[in-house]
Amino acid sequence: MTQTPNQIRWTIADLELLATDEWKRYEIIDGELFVTRAPHIKHQGVAGRIHAQLLIWSEQTGLGQPFITPGIIFSDADNVIPDVIWISNERLAQLVDEEGHLIGSPELIVEILSPGSANERRDREVKLKLYSIKGVQEYWIVDWRLRQMEVYRRQNAQLVLIATLLASDEMTSPLLPEFSCQIQRFF
Numbered sequence: 001m002t003q004t005p006n007q008i009r010w011t012i013a014d015l016e017l018l019a020t021d022e023w024k025r026y027e028i029i030d031g032e033l034f035v036t037r038a039p040h041i042k043h044q045g046v047a048g049r050i051h052a053q054l055l056i057w058s059e060q061t062g063l064g065q066p067f068i069t070p071g072i073i074f075s076d077a078d079n080v081i082p083d084v085i086w087i088s089n090e091r092l093a094q095l096v097d098e099e100g101h102l103i104g105s106p107e108l109i110v111e112i113l114s115p116g117s118a119n120e121r122r123d124r125e126v127k128l129k130l131y132s133i134k135g136v137q138e139y140w141i142v143d144w145r146l147r148q149m150e151v152y153r154r155q156n157a158q159l160v161l162i163a164t165l166l167a168s169d170e171m172t173s174p175l176l177p178e179f180s181c182q183i184q185r186f187f
Helices: 041-061 089-094 117-133
Strands: 024-029 032-037 064-068 072-075 078-080 084-088 108-112 138-143 148-155 158-166 170-173 176-182
Touching (some): 032 117, 041 064, 041 138, 041 176, 078 117, 084 089, 108 117, 117 158
Antiparallel strands (some): 024 032, 064 084, 084 108, 138 148, 148 158, 170 176
8 A cells, every 4th residue: 555645654552542442443554544343243253153163173183273353463554353363373372472462474364344345445455465465374255245255375475366165165275284164154
């Protein structure tokens, strides 16, 4: 995102000056502040079901852990709150600060789309670019209204769309050995 000379660049320190509002989510990407309301209850349900599937698999394999709405602080000007993440135990041990925030990329990030062109642009363009730059290995964009999921995987140092899965499709990933789930289970 290109900054103009008159544009304000937000940082983590600026967020501390804002009034706390449990119904809003504050994220900063490349110095731009994004404020969103609490998501739709169906959005939250999808996030919970994705987390549950990843949790079951993680407990069976012992390879890592999923988290719902964790804070990820990449830098003062880049911090986000994705809907769901999965991180290997090795990365988790290296990337948690003293306040319990991640300070680097998990292997997998999941964003569930909220209605509105600004929300979709943020997830499909702005966050996709950020997650590509920061080294995320796989990115799922889930649309609960259309009951589908876009899967982006790292190829040649960037996240590339490799599939759009419908409810009847099966989700597998080289990142998650032997993980398999019908997309319908997320909805």
